[in-house]
Amino acid sequence: MPDDAVRFGANYTPAQGWFHHWLDFDLDAVRADLDAIAALGLDHVRVFPLWPVFQPNRALIRPRAVEQLVALADAAAERGLDVNVDGLQGHLSSFDFLPSWTRTWHRSNMFTAPDVVAGQEEYLRTLAAALADRPNxxxxxxxxxINQFSDDPHPDPDRIGPDQAARWLERMLAACERGAPGRLHVHAEYDAAWYRDGHPFTPAQAARLGGATAVHSWVFNGTAQRHGARGTATEHHAAYLIELAKAWALDPHRPVWLQEAGAPAPLIRPERAARFTEATITNALDCAGLWGVTWWCSHDVSRDLADFPELEYGLGLLSNDGRVKPAGDAVARIAARWRGRPHRPAPRTTALVLDTPDPAGADAAGHSDAPGHPDGAAGRSACAPGGAFFEAWAALTAEGVRPAVVLAEHAEDPAHLTARGITEVLRVRDVAPPPPA
Structure with a gap:
């Protein structure tokens, strides 16, 4: 595979028992799921240990659970699938999974309590070390x-500031590196990091810490509600986040990983899921520096399980009984088309200026002693659906412009613009508003 080939994968949701499968781990069932994923022509999976199952006590990381994770990775290798492992689960499909040694009688801030943070570090190091010798x-x-635990609208947040978030991320990433040196270790936030004013996890952290920038593109955040299932902003939402992420990166060649994207009903009706899937991935592929696309998710959630939000039940590329769905066919077609091909899209020569730069004094990770909201946090809502910047970018895209994004501080920096292939810079005020719906 060429070094610049794009990767295609799925977030692995077990067909039997969802992520509760760790309680009754069945390697044969896992193998059957991985066979179905590999048959789509995908090359990797992202897998999710449940943190309280793997580390039920701060001093106990269950050896048997770690062995099961390694067995899953080995089964994936047998089917030609690489594996990324999410450590602190954390939060999945509206459910929180936090160990009892952080809650109620042991209530601690998971980002700042010294014993909790040390326990997290050892947990992440242990998982990484267990897999460090696996080529896949x-x-x-x-x-x-995990940023959802730090702020509203979580019902019981562990509140922190941006400097505390940056320090926590640095410690967690360092623990992963100690366990498995030289691998691609990343962190991933939901889009409050990009869109929510004052949120402690920031764009600079997302785009500058770890080996790649991970973005999670969900159009139920107001995008599809405002623009409709077939709207330009909806079908280009993932591409928008990729370009927004690239604006905040210090390295113009830093890879961006579309780590989650899915087709949520009823905003994306089942009969339109394949179109949305193909459009989202095709538009993401029009962005330079894309590491890969990891679709959410491999299998539907079984209707035998209760209390999920309705949209979570039907997000799979495969049905709960293993049938390939239209969205699965779409991903398989795209993966086959790109297999072994270099990914070299044309530069986006026009950039839209984002007027929320880092304040003076902010370092590479976004640490800052400046007053107010570090990392341009005060203006992030302009980047959210309905915000002036978001809507201007979508309007340009609807005109066929292929806009990049550049921070205001770089808008007149010839070296920065040249490195990114940008030859024209526009301001939001230069963009005609879209006609009324």
């Missing part, structure tokens, strides 16, 4: 959208 181990993701 890509690396660790610190946790799945």
């Amino acid at each position: 181990f890509l690396g660790m993701t610190v946790g799945n959208e």
Whole structure:
């Protein structure tokens, strides 16, 4: 595979028992799931240990659970699948999975309490070390959208500031690196990091810490509600996040991983899921520096399981009984088309200026002693659906412009613009608003 070939994978949701399968681990069932994923022509899976199952006590990381994770990775290798492992689960499909030694009688801030943070470090190091000698181990993701524990609208957040978030991320990523040096270790947040004013996890952290920038593109965040299932902003939402992430990166060649994207009903009706899937991936592939696409998710959630939000039941590329769904066919077609091909899209020569740069004094990780909201946090809502920047980018895209994004501080920096292939810079005020719906 060429070094610049794009990767295609799935977030592995077991067909039997969902992520509760770790309680009744059945390697034969896992193998059957992985056979079905490999048959789609995918090359990797992202897998999710449940943190309280693997580390039920701060001093106990269950050896048997770690062995089962390694067995899953080995089964994936037998089918030609690489594996990324999310460590701190954390939060999945509306359910929180936090160990009892962090809650209620042991209530602690998971980002700042010294004993909790030390326990997290050892847990991540242990998982990474267990897989370090496996050639198909890509690396660790610190946790799945763990930023949701730090702020509203979580019902019981562990509140922190941006400096504390940056220090926590640095420690967690360092623990992964100690366990498995040289692998692709990343962290991943839901889009509050990009869109929510004052949120402690910031764009600079996302785009500058770890080996790649991970973005999670979900159009139920107001995008599909505002623009419709077939709207330009909806079908280009993943591409928008990729370009937004690239604006914040210090390295113009830093890879961006579309680590989650899915077709949520009823905003994307089942009969339109294949179109949405193909459009989302095709538009993402029009972005330079794309490491890969990991679709959410491999298998539907069984209707035998209760209390999931309705949209979670039907997100799979495969049905709960293993039937390939239209979205699965779409991903398989795209993966086959790109297999072994270099990914070299044309540069996006026009950039839209984002007027929320880092304040003076912010370092590479986004640490800052400046007053107010570090990392341009005060203006992030302009980037969210309905915000002036978001809507201007979507309007340009609807005109066929292929806009990149550049921070205001770089908008007149010839070296930065040249490195990214940008030859024209536009401001939001230069973009005609879209006609009324």
